[in-house]
Amino acid sequence: MAASNIIPFEYQGQPVHFSTEGWINATEIAKRFGKEPSDWIAQRDSVRYLVALAEALGKSGYVQELHVISELDGKKAASRARLLRLAKKTGLVKSRAGANGGTWLHPKLAVSFARWLDVDFAVWCDLQINNLLRGEVSVQRRFDEACKALSVRRDLASEQGRGLAQWRQEKPPLEERVEYWRRELQLTLPLVDGEVV
Numbered sequence: 001m002a003a004s005n006i007i008p009f010e011y012q013g014q015p016v017h018f019s020t021e022g023w024i025n026a027t028e029i030a031k032r033f034g035k036e037p038s039d040w041i042a043q044r045d046s047v048r049y050l051v052a053l054a055e056a057l058g059k060s061g062y063v064q065e066l067h068v069i070s071e072l073d074g075k076k077a078a079s080r081a082r083l084l085r086l087a088k089k090t091g092l093v094k095s096r097a098g099a100n101g102g103t104w105l106h107p108k109l110a111v112s113f114a115r116w117l118d119v120d121f122a123v124w125c126d127l128q129i130n131n132l133l134r135g136e137v138s139v140q141r142r143f144d145e146a147c148k149a150l151s152v153r154r155d156l157a158s159e160q161g162r163g164l165a166q167w168r169q170e171k172p173p174l175e176e177r178v179e180y181w182r183r184e185l186q187l188t189l190p191l192v193d194g195e196v197v
Contacts, residue, residue, distance in 0.1 A: 009128050011121065022129045023094070024110040027102030033117045037103040040116045041087045042080045044070060053108055054090035062090060 008015040014032065017025040026037035040046050047069070051062045069082050087093045092106040105113055107129050114122035 022107030023104045026105045042083045047083045050087050050090050
């Protein structure tokens with residue numbers, strides 16, 4: 001997820017990152033509860049939910065693969081790997097490396113995942129996603145305003161920095177020109193009794 005569309009919320013004094021579209025950074029929050037997102041994603045019930053949600057959202061073609069996977073031994077690494085691949089295929093789970101990386105879950109999965117982590121966190125999460133997507137336009141508006149203020153100030157600082165750099169280059173010749181003309185002016189001023197009038 002791009003840093004520009006990440007919104008940090010605070011849960012029990014620690015940040016929880018959502019994208020402006022409501023996706024949640026599952027890796028970040030799972031760590032706080034001593035869990036891994038892949039443990040939830042690789043569960044058959046989680047993948048069934050993912051497939052059903054994908055179908056409901058118009059992304060079809062996963063049900064047959066789910067039936068094949070359901071017949072495998074769920075404790076084996078190969079079955080788990082297939083479940084993880086299927087989960088990612090739905091487009092409802094995204095993994096990213098680098099800054100703001102980790103596993104990100106679709107907003108419709110966040111509460112189900114949060115419930116697996118902790119019921120109090122699930123309630124909080126549901127309210128935050130609702131604020132982001134439906135009710136609290138002010139949260140989105142404040143975020144957009146903060147991003148705009150940062151951008152405007154950065155542009156101004158950059159322009160001022162260029163102006164300062166240009167001033168540093170232009171200052172010495174300008175000062176020399178002022179001194180030159182001061183000397184020229186002094187040479188042309190009439191002297192009365194040895195003093196400049």
